[in-house]
Amino acid sequence: xxELTQDPAVSVALGQTARITCQGDSLRSYYAxxxxxxxxxxxxxxxxxxxxxxxxxxxxFSGSSSGNxxxxxxxxxxxxxxxxxxCNSRDSTGNRVFGGGTKLTVL
Amino acid sequence: xxxxxxxxxxxxxxxxxxxxxxxxxGGSITSSSYYWGWIRQPPGxxxxxxxxxxxxxxxxxxxxxxxxxxxxxxxxKNQFSxxxxxxxxxxxAVYYCAREFSVTTERKFDYWGHGTLVTVSS
Numbered sequence: 196x197x198e199l200t201q202d203p204a205v206s207v208a209l210g211q212t213a214r215i216t217c218q219g220d221s222l223r224s225y226y227a228x229x230x231x232x233x234x235x236x237x238x239x240x241x242x243x244x245x246x247x248x249x250x251x252x253x254x255x256f257s258g259s260s261s262g263n264x265x266x267x268x269x270x271x272x273x274x275x276x277x278x279x280x281x282c283n284s285r286d287s288t289g290n291r292v293f294g295g296g297t298k299l300t301v302l
Numbered sequence: 303x304x305x306x307x308x309x310x311x312x313x314x315x316x317x318x319x320x321x322x323x324x325x326x327x328g329g330s331i332t333s334s335s336y337y338w339g340w341i342r343q344p345p346g347x348x349x350x351x352x353x354x355x356x357x358x359x360x361x362x363x364x365x366x367x368x369x370x371x372x373x374x375x376x377x378x379k380n381q382f383s384x385x386x387x388x389x390x391x392x393x394x395a396v397y398y399c400a401r402e403f404s405v406t407t408e409r410k411f412d413y414w415g416h417g418t419l420v421t422v423s424s
Contacts, residue, residue: 228410230349237398237417238349243410281349285409289362291339291402296348 199227199282199294206300213269215297217282220263227265227284229258231276232296238281242267269299277301304329306399306415314393314422320386324399324415331380332357337402338382339411340373342395350395354402355382389422396420 199219207213217227226245230238240249242258255270265284269276282294310322324338331338339354353373354362363371367386375382386393396417403410 224407226408230411232349237414238411239414240410240412243412244408249412279348283349283351283409283411290364291351291354291362291409293341293349293351 199284199292201280201282201294201297203295204298204300206302207269207272208302209274210271213272213276213299213301215267215269215280215299216264217266217294218264219284219292219294221284221286221292222260222263222265224287225284226260227258227282229256229267230281230283232279232281241280272299272301274301304401304413306401306413308397308399308415308418310418310420312419312421314389314420315424316390316422317388320384320389320393320420320422322384322397322399322418322420324382324384326380326382326401331375331382332377335403335405337362337404337409338375339400339402340384341398341400341411342393343398343417344392344395352384352386352397354404391422394420394422 228243229241231241232238241256246258257268259266280297305327307325314320337354340352355373370387372385398417399415400411401413
């Protein structure tokens with residue numbers, strides 16, 4: 196299957212740790228990348244590969260993987276982290292796929 | 303700094319063909335290990351990958367759109383384009399172009415255009 200499944204919504208208290216997960220069979224073979232999207236803006240890459248952050252992304256963002264599940268963890272969530280988050284990977288035929296997205300609310 | 307800019311009509315009639323172009327500046331579209339892609343987002347919904355192309359012409363298409371989509375590249379203009387035929391209201395979305403770094407098991411869409419809203423309506 197080429198589908199990636201995400202929980203629609205996650206909430207976290209300010210300063211606490213948020214974990215957003217993404218499940219899919221292809222994740223056993225291929226790394227995922229994670230994107231943050233705020234209203235009215237284009238997505239921004241926050242994590243890629245095993246656990247890599249682009250320049251400018253705070254180190255409170257990290258990624259991990261286990262079996263068919265990848266996770267994006269925000270340690271010490273800030274108000275500005277409230278956004279939609281999408282995972283992305285590829286399937287065995289080379290087609291790319293996005294997860295359905297997770298809306299993160301920082302309380 | 304690499305920049306991508308989408309261009310094309312903001313309004314397309316049902317059953318017609320949507321055509322968009324992405325102009326790349328600040329870098330070459332022929333750089334190795336980079337694909338160039340289109341992603342869309344219907345209002346209030348999630349991201350949907352449409353297609354990718356390598357400068358050599360190698361392509362990948364979303365199976366659910368493949369019969370209606372053509373992606374092409376013009377290396378002389380540093381541009382790539384999208385055509386989506388037989389559009390309906392369901393194709394109304396913000397369309398993004400993006401650069402994808404792609405090697406073996408790892409890939410990332412590291413640069414995105416601002417997006418352009420295309421509305422399908424008569």
